[in-house]
Amino acid sequence: MSKYIASIPLGDIERIQIYVNKSAKTLAEIKAETGADYLINGGLYQGAQAVCHLRADGRTYAKDPYTYWGYAWDTGPDITLRSVPAAERRSYICCVCLLRGGKAETLIYNRDVGGSRPRTAMGIKDGALCLYCTNSGRTPEELQAELLALGWESALMLDGGGSSQCDLAGKRIVSNRKVHNLILVYKRKRASSEPKGTPSEPSDSGSDGERMNDGADETCPGGWGEGCEVGEDDKKEKPMSEAYQVTPSVGVNIRSGPGTGYSKVGAYAQGTVVTVTATRDGWGQTEKGWVSLDYLEAVEAAQRVTDNGLRIQARYIDAGRKNRPCGVNPCGYITIHETGNAARGADAAAHGSYLNSAAGEAALVSWHYTVDDHAIVQHLPDGETAYHAGDGPKGTGNARSIGVEICVNADGDFAKARENAASLVRLLMEEHGTPIGHVVQHNHWNGKDCPYTIRHTSGAWEAFLALCEGGPCAKTNRQTVQARFGLAEETMDYLEAYRYGADLLQKLAAAN
Ligand SMILES: [Zn+2]
Structure with a gap:
């Protein structure tokens, strides 16, 4: 049996994140993905839904009509125990409040949360964020007494039992359960003053302001996989x-x-x-x-997050590069592409690196977003023109539409990438007031056979548009399958976590 307690001075914290585990990843996978220093399971959940108030990076995942004591913060070091929901804070979590003002709170919890079970808690003591995890059993009352004796000023009990798991700077309590949400803590990195790295790129600041007004025809990166590896x-x-x-x-x-x-x-x-x-x-x-x-x-920057929880990562092509023409895009249309690049690793980040490289500049290609099965990377502000539609620099596709590339890398999950692309399209439609009739294929502008997979799969384009129109209230594949076959939440969790789960659910949902 193990018990670990981490105490992280608030001044050492760069960021506290509530990670909503949409893709049913393990704690180890999430650590590898995010590089967080401390990870611990979060609050209570049922199936795919958080039970208590939960807000992560400005997006609300769960709410009810009541207020509770919970932790709220914008970036992390500003975390406080306060009444939740806290509309002006970017993140908050509540569950069972154990301590407040250094005193025991009256415990309020459902019977099924009680009993002697593994426990997880977060709290504050002496200007430090404290994380607690044990896989030996104790009741909420015992946990409360223990943390009070440790001198914690405030504390929340988080989800327990089989959900209790942590990686506190390498001290791990392992559980196979894939929990709905986790608390991730990133420590401030010490800045190095040693100049390192390779000689610099030529400065971009010498741009004479001349706009690109020629070339700019072809578009989908097709086969750059071989010649344009990320440096x-x-x-x-x-x-x-x-x-x-x-x-x-x-x-x-x-x-x-x-x-x-x-x-x-x-x-x-x-x-x-x-x-x-x-x-x-x-x-x-x-x-x-x-x-x-x-x-x-x-x-605080305005964070853009899709309704399925993906944060848009802006990594713009450097100003001055020839594939960033800087024309004004009125965003009248959304153009859907596929990258056509099946190489392993040809994901959204790799395409972002390519676009902001000498090779991408020389190819005179650009678009606004690349979407894969786990990320959305933005390469240009929506309001700028790009070279993706193959209809010339003044063509409607290039000059008046937002280009979205969906990754088809062999090591990616295309169905998931397509779902993520639809969530991005929903966000863009809302932001720009774009009607569904203005969500078009690349093919619409110059006859190119793109998006290839979607065009060559019967019904796939119509299904994609339906997803784009559906919005957050539309039934997910999971909900459709669950309702149709009357399956239990546990079975659905299993299906979703299965290696080809997203594909399988999509096929079952689409079956007649
Ligand atoms: Zn295309």
Whole structure:
């Protein structure tokens, strides 16, 4: 039997995330995916639905008419126990409050949560976030007494029993259960002042403002898989997109690479809000070049999240590249493509790296989003034109539509990628007021046989449009199958977690 308690000073915390586990991943898979330092199971859930108030990165997953004591925060270090829901906070969780103000709370819980079982809790003590997990049994009352004796000022009991699991900086309690939501804690990384890496790329800041107005015909990247592998340097960069504000009164230098050894290409004034699209060695890449993260402070950026919980990762093509034409796109249409690239690893992030490389620039291709089975990467702001429709630089497809590429990589789950693409289309339709009739295939603009798989699968385009129209209230494949065959939640969990689960559910849902 094991018990682990982590105490993480709030000042060391970069971010606390509520991870909603839509793809039924194991804790180990989530750790590998996110790189979080501490992971612990979250609140109660039933089937695919959280039971108590739950909000993650601005998206509400569960609510009811009552208020409870819970933890709420925007980024993490600001976490407090307070009355939840807290509409102005980006994340909150509640479950069973054990301690408040250093005193035992009256415990309120359903009978099926009680008894002696493995337990998980989170709390605050002496300016530190505390995480607790044990796989030996205790009642909520015993847990409350134990945490009170440890001097915790506040505490929430999280889901327990078979759900109790953690990886607290490598100290693990393993459970096979794939829980609905988890608490992830990322520690602040120490910035290095040593200039590292390879010589810089030529500065982008010398753009003369001339717009690309020729070329720009072909589009779907087709077979770049062989010749355009992601460079080593790209792999070292952490994909991200966060807004930061420049803090020093004298402003901050912009350099051509991640370190003081690189040439200065400009400066940002104090207060400037910049978007950091990649980080390396304590430096952040912005549209104009690299700046030291020591002089930047994270500010709340508007997060775009689809209704199936995917956060849009903005990694824009550098300004000045020839495949970023910078025309004004009125976003009248949404154009659906498939990448046509079956190479393993040809996922959304890889396509993002390709578009922002010399090869992507030379091929004069660009589009707005690439979607795979686990991520959505944005390459250009919606309001800019791109080169994806093959109808010329002034063609309606290139100049007036948002290009969405769906990945077909052999190691990806195409059905899931298509579902994710539909969730993105729903978001774009809502944001831009796009009618479903303006969601079109690449084929619509220049006759190209794209999106290939969808075009060559009977009924697939109609099914895709139905998904786009459906929105969050439409029945998911899971719900359709469950209702049709009268299956238990456990059976549905099993089917979903099965290796080809998404495919299987889709086939069962579509069966007559
Ligand atoms: Zn296409």
